[in-house]
Amino acid sequence: DTEVTQTPKHLVMGMTNKKSLKCEQHMGHRAMYWYKQKAKKPPELMFVYSYEKLSINESVPSRFSPECPNSSLLNLHLHALQPEDSALYLCASSQDEGITYGYTFGSGTRLTVV
């Protein structure tokens, strides 16, 4: 299995909702990432889980909350989002800091906040 699987593919949520995005890989990678991509912009890093240690992009608001239940799974919990949070959310994984083999990306969750 050489894929990163993200669910759901599309999500529409209200500003008072709580939802979660899921990401799964079975490549034995030890680092997983969440990226956010606004329309017509490149992806930007939100969070890194590497060897079960979380690193945060400090510009990411607290309404986004990552969770790593095990080395194969990465969730992104969403709460009280704003319309400007509408974007494509991409999950990625790498075997070992991305240096040796690079990153593999999932197909993304397209999120719309209404």
Next chain:
Amino acid sequence: GIQVEQSPPDLILQEGANSTLRCNFSDSVNNLQWFHQNPWGQLINLFYIPSGTKQNGRLSATTVATERYSLLYISSSQTTDSGVYFCAVERGNYGGSQGNLIFGKGTKLSVKP
């Protein structure tokens, strides 16, 4: 931080034409990848190429790390090659952590039949 510049920003080709996309980066890197983002948003890894030359079918890439640039060649383009091509770099071991893959702004390629 490291800067990544891609050119051209937009490119329109007739089917069958060849093209070269360029990526310049401002500092030494340990990781460089080329991605193709299709119209549905999926980022497809084309090449992991921090240095040297690789080929995969109609696509090839060359990175000259000492001169801080990389080139992506597309030959005999097809309409399915349309989309946005991103170059992304990572310095590695930056500040004791990793995982900050820095993307250029991309080249939007349109291949006309």
